[in-house]
Amino acid sequence: MKVGLLRAVGVATAVYGAAVAAVPDLLARPSGLADEEGRTGRATRTSLRPLAWRDAxxxxxxxxxxxxxxxxxxxxxxxxADFGDxxxxxxxxxxxxxxxxAAVVSVGWGALSVAGLLAGGRREVRHPRAAGPLRG
Structure with a gap:
């Protein structure tokens, strides 16, 4: 597991989520959820905020x-959450x-977390007959 990568994804996600919760237009406009004049309706803003808080x-x-x-x-x-999105x-x-x-961006963020989980790092492996941990 690459802890640094997972933490970086977490920080980026938290910052983006908090920003969208404060300004839902950051997600609404590029997603096509704003009107022709670029305004986001009240119902759309209300609907996006819980999604943004989930991300944060x-x-x-x-x-x-x-x-x-x-x-x-x-x-x-x-x-x-990312693959569901x-x-x-x-x-x-x-x-x-x-x-x-939206699908590409969401899969990309999810893939970064998957990579962080699957990436090899040094882990302690205890051999059944060993007195202490072995480095693997």
Whole structure:
């Protein structure tokens, strides 16, 4: 597991989520959810804020969770959210280009977390007959 990569994804996600929660237009406009004049409707802003808070909190969890099972769990939550976004936004946003862009961006962020989980690092391996940990 590459803790540094997971923490970086977490911080970036938390910052973006907090920014979108404060200014939903940051997500609404590129997603095609604003009107022709670039205004985002009240209902759309209201709907995007919980999504943004989910990103902020899950990113914060990745940034702050202790290394080990807690960080792994936070990463799994983030991956599920990103891949879920890819499916849902990729199927429902207006316009083919926006659907594709949302799916690619979401899968990309999820893939970074997957890479962070799968990347090798030095782990302690205890041999059944060894008195202490072996480095693997």
């Amino acid at each position: 909190v899950s990113g914060l969890a990745m940034a702050m969770a202790p290394d080990g099972p807690a960080l792994r769990t936070a990463a799994y939550v983030r991956i599920a 890819a499916v849902l936004l990729g199927a429902t946003l207006p316009g083919r280009d926006r659907k594709l862009a």
